[in-house]
Amino acid sequence: MFNLEALDLARIQFAFTVSFHIIFPAITIGLASFLAVLEGLWLKTHNDTYRDLYHFWSKIFAVNFGMGVVSGLVMAYEFGTNWSRFSDFAGSITGPLLTYEVLTAFFLEAGFLGVMLFGWNRVGRGLHFFATVMVAIGTLISTFWILASNSWMQTPQGFQIIDGRVMPMDWLAIVFNPSFPYRLAHMAIAAFVATAFFVGSSAAWHLLRGNDTRQVRKMLSMALWMALIVAPIQAVVGDAHGLNTLEHQPAKIAAIEGHWENADNGPTPLVLFGLPDMQAEKTRYALEIPYLGSLILTHSLDKQIPALKSFAKEDRPNATIIFWSFRVMAGLGMLMILAGLLGLALRRSGGLYRHRGFLRFVMWMGPSGLVAMLAGWITTEVGRQPWVVYGLLRTADAASHHSVAQMSVSLALFVVIYFSVFTVGIGYMMKLVRKGPQPHHEHAAGNTFGQVVTPRRPLSADAENLDTDARVN
Amino acid sequence: MGIQGIDLSLIWGVIIAFGVMMYVIMDGFDLGLGILFPLIPDERERDVMMNTVAPVWDGNETWLVLGGAALYGAFPLAYSVILEALYLPLILMLCGLIFRGVAFEFRFKASPQKRHIWDLAFIGGSLLATFAQGVVIGAYIAGIPVVDRQFAGGTLDWLAPFPLFCGVGLIVAYALLGSTWLLVKTEGMLESRMRLFTRPLAWLLLAVIGVICIWTPILHPDIATRWFAHAHLVLFGGLALLAALAFFGLLSTLRRRHTHWPFVFTLALVFLGYIGLAFSIWPNIVPPSISLWAAASPPTSQLFILIGALFILPIILMYTVWSYYVFRGKVRIGDGYH
Numbered sequence: 001m002f003n004l005e006a007l008d009l010a011r012i013q014f015a016f017t018v019s020f021h022i023i024f025p026a027i028t029i030g031l032a033s034f035l036a037v038l039e040g041l042w043l044k045t046h047n048d049t050y051r052d053l054y055h056f057w058s059k060i061f062a063v064n065f066g067m068g069v070v071s072g073l074v075m076a077y078e079f080g081t082n083w084s085r086f087s088d089f090a091g092s093i094t095g096p097l098l099t100y101e102v103l104t105a106f107f108l109e110a111g112f113l114g115v116m117l118f119g120w121n122r123v124g125r126g127l128h129f130f131a132t133v134m135v136a137i138g139t140l141i142s143t144f145w146i147l148a149s150n151s152w153m154q155t156p157q158g159f160q161i162i163d164g165r166v167m168p169m170d171w172l173a174i175v176f177n178p179s180f181p182y183r184l185a186h187m188a189i190a191a192f193v194a195t196a197f198f199v200g201s202s203a204a205w206h207l208l209r210g211n212d213t214r215q216v217r218k219m220l221s222m223a224l225w226m227a228l229i230v231a232p233i234q235a236v237v238g239d240a241h242g243l244n245t246l247e248h249q250p251a252k253i254a255a256i257e258g259h260w261e262n263a264d265n266g267p268t269p270l271v272l273f274g275l276p277d278m279q280a281e282k283t284r285y286a287l288e289i290p291y292l293g294s295l296i297l298t299h300s301l302d303k304q305i306p307a308l309k310s311f312a313k314e315d316r317p318n319a320t321i322i323f324w325s326f327r328v329m330a331g332l333g334m335l336m337i338l339a340g341l342l343g344l345a346l347r348r349s350g351g352l353y354r355h356r357g358f359l360r361f362v363m364w365m366g367p368s369g370l371v372a373m374l375a376g377w378i379t380t381e382v383g384r385q386p387w388v389v390y391g392l393l394r395t396a397d398a399a400s401h402h403s404v405a406q407m408s409v410s411l412a413l414f415v416v417i418y419f420s421v422f423t424v425g426i427g428y429m430m431k432l433v434r435k436g437p438q439p440h441h442e443h444a445a446g447n448t449f450g451q452v453v454t455p456r457r458p459l460s461a462d463a464e465n466l467d468t469d470a471r472v473n
Numbered sequence: 474m475g476i477q478g479i480d481l482s483l484i485w486g487v488i489i490a491f492g493v494m495m496y497v498i499m500d501g502f503d504l505g506l507g508i509l510f511p512l513i514p515d516e517r518e519r520d521v522m523m524n525t526v527a528p529v530w531d532g533n534e535t536w537l538v539l540g541g542a543a544l545y546g547a548f549p550l551a552y553s554v555i556l557e558a559l560y561l562p563l564i565l566m567l568c569g570l571i572f573r574g575v576a577f578e579f580r581f582k583a584s585p586q587k588r589h590i591w592d593l594a595f596i597g598g599s600l601l602a603t604f605a606q607g608v609v610i611g612a613y614i615a616g617i618p619v620v621d622r623q624f625a626g627g628t629l630d631w632l633a634p635f636p637l638f639c640g641v642g643l644i645v646a647y648a649l650l651g652s653t654w655l656l657v658k659t660e661g662m663l664e665s666r667m668r669l670f671t672r673p674l675a676w677l678l679l680a681v682i683g684v685i686c687i688w689t690p691i692l693h694p695d696i697a698t699r700w701f702a703h704a705h706l707v708l709f710g711g712l713a714l715l716a717a718l719a720f721f722g723l724l725s726t727l728r729r730r731h732t733h734w735p736f737v738f739t740l741a742l743v744f745l746g747y748i749g750l751a752f753s754i755w756p757n758i759v760p761p762s763i764s765l766w767a768a769a770s771p772p773t774s775q776l777f778i779l780i781g782a783l784f785i786l787p788i789i790l791m792y793t794v795w796s797y798y799v800f801r802g803k804v805r806i807g808d809g810y811h
Contacts, residue, residue: 066578070570070575073534088554099781100778168774417571428582
């Protein structure tokens with residue numbers, strides 16, 4: 001009837017579709033706020049550089065938003081098609097939270113997105129700015145709901161179990177569950193940082209090709225200010241999130257640290273690198289630093305952290321995966337902080353826009369924010385296994401009863417379609433990036449030859465051809 | 474039953490039924506364009522066809538997301554059982570919609586040499602999504618066996634003559650919605666060609682409805698009892714009469730070369746079919762055994778989301794009306810929303 005293989009396929013399918021999906025909303029969240037800042041600065045300073053950048057990035061935002069909507073359609077159905085036991089068990093809580101997310105996104109798309117993307121010449125400046133700000137706030141409200149749902153699954157509270165199913169008792173407690181504030185802050189900042197490096201990398205690409213304009217310089221400068229200020233804040237928030245996880249999901253922390261047992265009463269070392277082996281119950285090739293584990297996680301020099309062996313074998317998350325996914329995230333985070341600091345140093349010496357080595361570094365850091373975000377999500381999601389609702393419902397009991405054949409066919413379909421469709425979409429976005437910011441001519445843009453422009457289709461915001469080569473002027 | 478005697482499950486049942494109907498009607502005619510595409514080889518006329526729905530199609534599709542999410546929030550049992558039972562057709566539908574949605578946008582941005590690839594994606598995606606939706610409806614009417622709150626049927630239960638026929642039937646229905654929509658929105662050669670297609674499509678749809686009306690009570694004695702019970706005879710007889718009137722209205726306004734009325738009568742036909750379906754399974758949300766109230770989430774959940782829905786849905790509706798109003802009128806060759 002049911003076996004592990006179909007469960008594995010179901011997990012791979014969810015991981016694949018949700019990982020693909022989250023890239024687009026993350027950039028949407030970051031770019032929406034970036035655009036609101038750009039428009040606000042333009043209205044305040046009347047510096048046309050901000051306006052030109054607004055028009056450049058709003059086109060990329062539009063394509064990205066369209067991709068997010070299309071890939072999100074699948075997510076709304078996947079909870080039921082693939083995880084029907086979970087939907088029945090927890091649906092009275094996770095269902096309403098998802099409904100609110102969709103209502104918010106729908107409201108945002110129906111109301112303000114059209115004005116923001118197509119209303120530049122049709123509404124007043126104040127109203128247009130209002131629409132942009134509302135879109136930015138709307139993306140954050142969507143984040144709020146979806147992370148409330150995920151956090152509740154990690155640290156559930158405010159419910160009772162009646163007839164084997166979850167019954168909501170206190171919605172405030174459900175939404176503001178213990179891990180929610182940390183997760184929300186960590187994810188929202190991750191979206192901002194990921195966007196900053198996307199923007200900074202685009203600017204570095206143009207500068208390296210000699211497209212040295214005031215708009216491109218402004219892009220690089222703003223992105224690196226973001227990196228300098230927000231990347232360290234993210235490290236602090238991440239640390240607080242980790243302490244929260246230590247309190248509520250100690251097994252996840254033990255697995256991240258590759259920490260198997262507390263031998264004596266001494267402090268816990270930090271395993272810097274190594275290869276956790278789930279069968280042998282130890283971390284091979286471990287490179288340890290004494291005291292540091294205790295220092296980071298308990299902020300003391302003598303307290304111990306929980307060890308994996310103190311949890312039953314069937315309750316341990318896969319340390320091999322999350323030991324490394326965590327280190328990928330943290331390592332990239334440090335590189336981002338480094339980029340911000342180097343940027344500050346070069347800014348003072350005046351070489352920010354000319355230092356080719358630095359520009360190459362920033363260019364290659366382009367995907368770093370997105371990769372770190374995915375690594376972080378892998379850490380927290382694999383780390384809460386074997387539970388789908390922590391301590392209440394095991395992942396193995398949550399899946400629909402589908403056959404291996406059925407799951408293989410659908411997974412293959414998704415892989416083929418996602419790669420073919422979204423590769424074209426992302427390719428188109430990259431093409432828009434390569435085109436670079438152009439001076440914006442009022443009254444001519446977007447409305448050429450007296451044509452009517454649609455108010456509701458994000459992807460049609462730019463008329464750039466899909467196939468021909470982009471020109472860099 | 475809910476708070477202070479308000480039947481929240483009933484309210485949510487009506488909201489979801491309304492959302493799905495909005496979806497069927499609105500995405501119906503734009504899926505129909507993809508189905509009619511192979512009959513119109515001229516690229517400029519294809520541009521016109523797409524431009525007639527360009528401003529609205531993705532808003533149309535959002536009703537589907539809303540329907541899914543609202544079903545999850547208000548009737549988690551129905552959501553989990555129906556979606557598990559209809560796994561493959563739903564996945565195929567989503568794949569079709571993805572292809573079609575992206576083809577819609579990239580077709581306009583592709584070079585002329587590559588445009589035909591996106592045309593194929595648009596046609597294939599529309600046909601696949603429509604057929605899969607029809608299969609879903611057919612399998613849903615046919616009933617979903619549930620034991621102990623879990624789907625108790627087989628993986629390929631939907632692969633039966635009746636659901637497959639419904640898949641073909643929905644292709645006909647959406648094609649008719651599409652062709653009459655184009656009567657409203659286009660002119661010249663394209664309009665007269667659509668007038669040519671609409672008549673056989675209308676007769677074909679009548680045949681499809683006829684077959685479904687005969688097949689359903691044969692397959693499902695409980696639906697037969699309901700249809701032919703004395704108390705309901707008036708209701709279902711009335712629906713049949715109205716459907717007949719709508720059909721003759723469609724044919725006669727078509728003959729008299731009206732532009733708007735054929736579309737209105739087609740909408741009426743689809744709407745009556747939808748109402749008939751709803752009354753046939755009422756008060757079940759998972760036929761044949763789970764009622765609206767048995768599938769409901771607790772009143773606190775339903776009330777919680779109702780607050781948001783009552784605030785946001787009217788605004789969405791107003792915006793929808795406004796955007797159809799803004800883009801009213803005929804679309805001509807060379808016009809573009811791009």
